[in-house]
Amino acid sequence: MEKTWNNKAWFLVLPVLVLVAFSAVIPLMTVVNYSVQDTFGNNVFFWAGTEWFEELLHSDRFWEAMLRNLVFSFIILAIEVPLGIFIALNMPKKGWAVPVCLVLMALPLLIPWNVVGTIWQVFGRNDIGLFGYYVNALGINYNYVQDPIDAWVTVIIMDVWHWTSLVVLLCYAGLVSIPDAFYQAAKIDGASRWAVFRYIQLPKMQRVLLIAVLLRFMDSFMIYTEPFVVTGGGPGNSTTFLSIDLVKTALGQFDLGPAAAMSLVYFLIILLLSWVFYTVMTNYDAER
């Protein structure tokens, strides 16, 4: 049967285009307009040219926040990916324990981000928080409100608690899709546990692992709510990530011009990462 080709289908995407225009394109255009101007309110703007971009690119505050973001993402990935694989490998594959484990793993993912922040804000306190109190009782001087390292440790543990489940669930999905025949063949060949992992499980998990790494990288690079609720970016600026710095500039200081310039640079970085994500995914599919 011959297919009918026409362009009427484009009208079907018109509602989405209108929605995207109002929710994304028009705000983005406004941000671009703000980024080259200065304002003191009352809808009065003064031309500033590329001044805010120059200021931003020469600002230690911006690069420090960027470095914090990158270090945070690196640490998160270095912990969550191996830990997620380890847990997924040790989760039951059959029986009643499977749904129990899956529900337990999914629980942290169901909690809203600001609630996670609030939980850990209380949990980490050394006067009434279970975690903070007992860590101090062990003789370790822990106070995330005053000590930058303690603040980082708290934010990292919180993120690991919140998001390792995602890696676990993705890896688990990859593992259960491996047919038993692979394991039987490995057993006949006398393969060690490591060999089974290296040559059967890891290659089969490669695709989901790639998704997990990229999702966690992008998500941790955009992190805002949890550290904002727990530490508010402090002590000092020690946990001020790019998004927190952006909100401080835009809403705290009402510097709309510099905040708009920062938003655009941040947006370009996220856009680049999204493109890499999309390209890697689509090409991996094509190769398969």
Added chain:
Amino acid sequence: MNLSWMAWTLPTAIFFITILLLLCGMAIWEYASPGGNPRVGVLRFETTRGDRLFLSLLGSAFIHLAWLGLVGPNLWWALALSVVYAIGVFRYV
């Protein structure tokens, strides 16, 4: 309709009109030669015309930022470099 809250300026309006014209040009190109001209270039994966335009625009944005950060506020050379880059992308990617 009052659009003063969008704080329009002539340079930003020209910028967006240029982007719009580029998109219109791509649409006309696609109409004249459908299929997006997919090919495998130096990046070793398949790209279409739209991918090449996206890469050109994204790369140009970073070229302008790098120029601002490393050289100075005169962006004409950055624009020239971006055009050369875009031609390279459309030719080899």
